[in-house]
Amino acid sequence: xxxxxxxxxxxRRLDNSAKIYPLSTGRKYSTVFRLSVLLKENIKPDVxxxxxxxxxxxxxxxxxxxxxxxxxxYLENNPKLPIVEEEKEYPCKYIEPSLNRGYLFKxxxxxxxxxxxxxxxxxDGNSGTIFFxxxxxxxxxxCYPKELENENKRIIKIEDNTEDSYIKNYDKYSxxxxxxxxxxxxxxxxxxxxxxxxxxxxxxxxxxxxxxxxYKATITQYLTAVLIYSIYKENYNKNSKKSIKVCIPVNLxxxxxxxxxxxxxxxxxxxxxxxxxxxxEEILEVVKNEFEKQLKEEEVLKTMSGNVKFGNNILxxxxxLLLKIILVRFAYIKIRRISTITYSNIGRIGIIGxxxxxxxxxxxxxxxxxxxxxxxxxxxxENNIVFTFTSILNDNKIEKSFYNFLKNKGIEIKxxxxxxxxxxx
Amino acid sequence: MIxxxxxxxxxxxxxxDVLLIFTMLISAIxxxxxxxxxxxxSWAYIAICGFVYFWxxxxxxxxxxxxxxxxxxxxxxxxxxxxxxxDKILNFTGWSICIGIPIxxxxxxxxxxxxxxxxxxxxxxxxxxxxxxVCISIVQFIIAMxxxxxxxxxxxxxxxxxxxxxxxxxxxxxxxxYKIIICKFHI
Numbered sequence: 312x313x314x315x316x317x318x319x320x321x322x323r324r325l326d327n328s329a330k331i332y333p334l335s336t337g338r339k340y341s342t343v344f345r346l347s348v349l350l351k352e353n354i355k356p357d358v359x360x361x362x363x364x365x366x367x368x369x370x371x372x373x374x375x376x377x378x379x380x381x382x383x384x385y386l387e388n389n390p391k392l393p394i395v396e397e398e399k400e401y402p403c404k405y406i407e408p409s410l411n412r413g414y415l416f417k418x419x420x421x422x423x424x425x426x427x428x429x430x431x432x433x434x435d436g437n438s439g440t441i442f443f444x445x446x447x448x449x450x451x452x453x454c455y456p457k458e459l460e461n462e463n464k465r466i467i468k469i470e471d472n473t474e475d476s477y478i479k480n481y482d483k484y485s486x487x488x489x490x491x492x493x494x495x496x497x498x499x500x501x502x503x504x505x506x507x508x509x510x511x512x513x514x515x516x517x518x519x520x521x522x523x524x525x526y527k528a529t530i531t532q533y534l535t536a537v538l539i540y541s542i543y544k545e546n547y548n549k550n551s552k553k554s555i556k557v558c559i560p561v562n563l564x565x566x567x568x569x570x571x572x573x574x575x576x577x578x579x580x581x582x583x584x585x586x587x588x589x590x591x592e593e594i595l596e597v598v599k600n601e602f603e604k605q606l607k608e609e610e611v612l613k614t615m616s617g618n619v620k621f622g623n624n625i626l627x628x629x630x631x632l633l634l635k636i637i638l639v640r641f642a643y644i645k646i647r648r649i650s651t652i653t654y655s656n657i658g659r660i661g662i663i664g665x666x667x668x669x670x671x672x673x674x675x676x677x678x679x680x681x682x683x684x685x686x687x688x689x690x691x692x693e694n695n696i697v698f699t700f701t702s703i704l705n706d707n708k709i710e711k712s713f714y715n716f717l718k719n720k721g722i723e724i725k726x727x728x729x730x731x732x733x734x735x736x
Numbered sequence: 737m738i739x740x741x742x743x744x745x746x747x748x749x750x751x752x753d754v755l756l757i758f759t760m761l762i763s764a765i766x767x768x769x770x771x772x773x774x775x776x777x778s779w780a781y782i783a784i785c786g787f788v789y790f791w792x793x794x795x796x797x798x799x800x801x802x803x804x805x806x807x808x809x810x811x812x813x814x815x816x817x818x819x820x821x822x823d824k825i826l827n828f829t830g831w832s833i834c835i836g837i838p839i840x841x842x843x844x845x846x847x848x849x850x851x852x853x854x855x856x857x858x859x860x861x862x863x864x865x866x867x868x869x870v871c872i873s874i875v876q877f878i879i880a881m882x883x884x885x886x887x888x889x890x891x892x893x894x895x896x897x898x899x900x901x902x903x904x905x906x907x908x909x910x911x912x913x914y915k916i917i918i919c920k921f922h923i
Contacts, residue, residue, distance in 0.1 A: 345737075349738060397740075398739070399740055401742070402739075421738070421739065421740055422737065423738075424738050468772065501753065502745045503748055503749060504748060504752075506742065506745060506748070507746070509739065532753070674738075688888055705745050708770065727738055728739075729738075729739035729742055730739065730741065730742055730744055731742055731744060731745050732744075732745055733744070733746065
């Protein structure tokens, strides 16, 4: 008990990006993302529980609970242990800390799949992957001790760093990118009773690479263009004055030196203005130009600094938390409208040595919201890139169009889903 | 399959629509019985209010992913007590026993049936709550039979509905139910 008391005194501030989430999120806007791994054999829950407990001992930054301060929320060491559960609910549901032993992540399993749902307050997709991989390594080592005997002795240098890399790297004098107008909202009826559809399109990476080379585009650029083209064809109201805007998170660790396990990402927006006819090639050209323009270091710095400066503003800091929650929720009614859809590509998930022999694939999902009713994410493992649509819309026309476009290009695609919407064929 | 089986959006739409039609049909029948038997007391409209109340609870609980069956049972017991209390302070004429509580029981039963169809994986969980509803139905039936009241149709209807509903759930999950009974009662 004494020890528990001592531990509970360890606390840390939320990073600059995380500060906003507890103020703005709820059941309808969860900011939860999920990472899943598909193993070759069914999951052993007890072993998974042990692996999670051991991993948490190494990554103390995840062994925390959210507390309310007078001005901001903060994270405090959580003396309880999390409980691994069988997957029963829809993916990326809001994590209610009081019903989750205070934890801001949830580990679940189903058949041969392990999931981790992470509330964005805790970390971003990049660091979430590091933590998740450690759970997987531990789990596999326990399940196959003989086969992974040599791997077991791996020395992993764990850097459980929780510095606020935003504060460390932002530029005080940088000017922000200005106000952004609201974007086109995807039309259609919602699925009843709060259900969430998840459709995974497992794409052959080599074939996709060959296709993107023809257009001198990166995979993210190409898939963003296919996504916009699918929205334009299947959902966009050609009379709308609003543009289709795709929000693309950017991993800031590629731009600034950081080893933090906290959030460290920014975003760019790709905008396709209303025009009578858009061809795929034209859309791709716009996407490439926007990526090139907005991913320059000075532009990334501008966006990041703008957000940090807002959070560091003395007036903003001085507002009591209760009032902040009301003001931020009110402001977010408008802020949420700035993008039509989000597409997050966390890139390749690298698995070392013989661990690969026990893994089939990885999946990534992000929670859709009331305004961004569909969200997309992708990750790469071996020769597969898994592009996932999570949606609360009661039709899958965009998903079908996306699938047909790539199929018509001669790229092999397989579909997996949670069965909420009808199958794509 | 990489996800637990969830109800397809098209199927859930059909189920909800069918249940809505079923509720409307029951409401119409109750209005008809009301007009034919006791036209001076509009108890059927109270029953319809009860249906609306339970539908709102059902949708709210499903969206919030809470323990719906427990909610319904709790609401059923508290509203029954409130009705009984109102009757008592109005010089107890027995309307709470012969009209109020049977209507609450019927509404709770139809919601439980809806739940069992929508969330088929939890038959067993709902069966336990339905067992409690059956017990309450039998108790109110016995009390009604021993009271000096003429109108006992709803008491009979409600106990039959409770039993039927419970039997349906038992058929759907008899194996699990048997195990739970042994475990809960240490048989």
